[in-house]
Amino acid sequence: MNLAQYTKEFSYNIRLAYPVILGMLGHTITGIIDNIMVGQLGAAELAAASLGNSMVFVAMSVGIGFSTAITPIIAEGDAEKDTAKVRTVFHHGLFLCTMLGIMLFAVVWFAKPLMNLMGQPDEVVALAAPYVDWVAFSLLPMVIFQGYKQFADGLSLTKYAMYAVIASNVINVVVNYLLIYGIWIFPKMGIIGAALGTVVSRVFMLIYMHISLYRNSKLQTYFKGFTFKEITKPILKKITSLGVPSSMQMLFEVALFTGAVWLSGSIGANSQAANQIALSLASMTFMFAMGLSVTAMIRVGNQKGLQDYKKLQLVARSIFLLAIILEIVFALFFVLFHDYLPMFFLNMKNPELALENSEVISIASTLLLVAAVFQITDGIQVVVLGALRGLQDVKIPTYITFVAYWVIGFPVSYYLGLHTPLKATGIWIGLLAGLTAAAIFLYIRFHVLTKRLIANAVSKAEVA
Structure with missing residues (x-):
């Protein structure tokens, strides 16, 4: 196949992906806004927000990863025009996301004492503990929102989540501004104000998403007549069998980056603050790849429902190529402006x-120079993972991500960060090693799997 067969898919991929990308960016921008506003208070406050967010983000990754199981099944049912299947998966998925949100909030709240055992600076832990209380609570509306989002994404209705996140970001900025600095009649609450801004914005996001989807006349059949009697073990088991491995995949990656935060904290507050700045910027560009990953999940899920495996392979590879091009552009941007971008996060006038x-x-x-390279392989691994989820292939990729991040990536980060002069830069070289291994082995898995599906389809056609 020539290059044109892949590039002609770009326009549809972008149309489907850009609302997802903007929505994903919105989640990241919420954290960046918090970091920029909190960073004006000092490096200790920024490090505390980093530590607190690292704990919450690990839990959030479990919730988001689990919810992605909803999208490929919905996309498959939509291609099959099976309304009953779509409806039951939506209801069961929303139920599971609600239960998971409650559980994750409880886990993070009770896990707070772990911060004292991580070798973090005392002043950072003291500031982070009350911050975690509120941000952990925001996990509940966040994970329920994900249930609605993955349902809409599976139907290729990707704009609803985008609008919800953009609106919630506006609310987050306003509440942050009023409560962090004590503007007008509001008390000056510092980083607690940032935490409350996150809670308010995520509650709004959930309410907005529910109302918007409910008011769509074409979706009425999916909202009416819900009862808990409809909840059945077989459907719960099917979603869970996809959701748990998917959540583990995301957990392994996020935990690797969280490990980087903790390793940086053991070096010192300045290294931890620098890590958070570089991670915030890298996370923002990573959201473009995440958006394309969702696009891969939707389109591969559709083609799986249609059982057109050659088209499935072509579509997926077109998304992989688009992700590589975008991430190379961002890599060049980081190289050119690595000395200037961190200045936006700190008060240099004081x-x-x-x-x-x-x-x-x-x-x-310096970390941004490493990030420039690793975001390319990070982009590749996440879009391939999205395509594999679209195929509902989750078990083997879970093993691959564990080995890549925790057998390869973290040991390299630990050794180079704590036992060589590279320090924080060494930690990020470990991240690069883990992400590169994941990208290579996940692509091999996708290639082997789709080649087998195409061969099986050809054999069946010959027999018929």
Whole structure:
């Protein structure tokens, strides 16, 4: 096949992906806004928000990863025009997301004492503990929102989540501004104000999503007549069998980055703050690949429902190519502006913080050079993972991600970060090693699997 057969799919891929990308960016921007606003208070406050968010983000990754099981089944049912299947998967998925949201909130709340055992600076832990309480609560509306989002994504209705997240970001900025700095009649709450902004914005996001989908006349059949009597073990088991491995895949990756936060904290508050700045910027560009990953999940799920495996392979590879091109552009951007981007996160006008913040910027600018390289392989692994989820192939990819991140990536980060002069840069070289291994082995898995599906389809056609 020539290149044109892949590039002609770009326009449809982009149309489907851009609302998802904007929605994903919205989630990331919420964290970046918090970091920028909290960063004006000082490096210790920024490190505390980083530590607190790292705990919550691990739990959130489980919730988001689990919810992705809804999308490929919905996409398959939509291609098959099986309304009953779509409806029952939506209801069961929403039920499971609600239960999971409650559980994750409880786990994070009770896990707070772990911060004292991680070798983090005392002043950072003291600031982070109350912050975690509120942000952990925001997991409940966040994970339920994911249930609605994955349902809509499976039907290729990707704009609803985009609007919900954009609106919630506006609310987050306003509430942050009022409560972090104590504007007008509102108390000055510091990083607790940022946590409350996150809670309010996520509750709004959930309400907005429910109302918007409910008011769509074409979706009325999926909302009417819900009762708990409809919940059955076989459907719960099917979604869970896809959701648990998917959540583990995301957990393994997020836990690797969280490990990087903790390793950076053991080096010092400045390294931890620098890590958070570089991670915030890398996460923002990663959302483009995440959006394309969802597109791969939807389109591969559709083709699986139609049983057109040659088209499935072509569509998936077109998305892989598009992701590589985008991530190379971002890599060049990071290389060109690595000295300037970290300055947006810290107050360089305050003479009392100037020396400390200069060190943070120096470390962060070096980390961005490593991030420029690893985001390319990070983009590849996440879009291939999306395609595999579209095929409802989750078990083998789970083993692959575990080995890549925790047998290869983390040991390299640990050794180079804590036992060589590379320090924070060494930690990020470990991230690069893990992501590169994941990208290679996941693509091999996709290639082997689709080749087998195409061969089986050809054999059946010859027999018929």
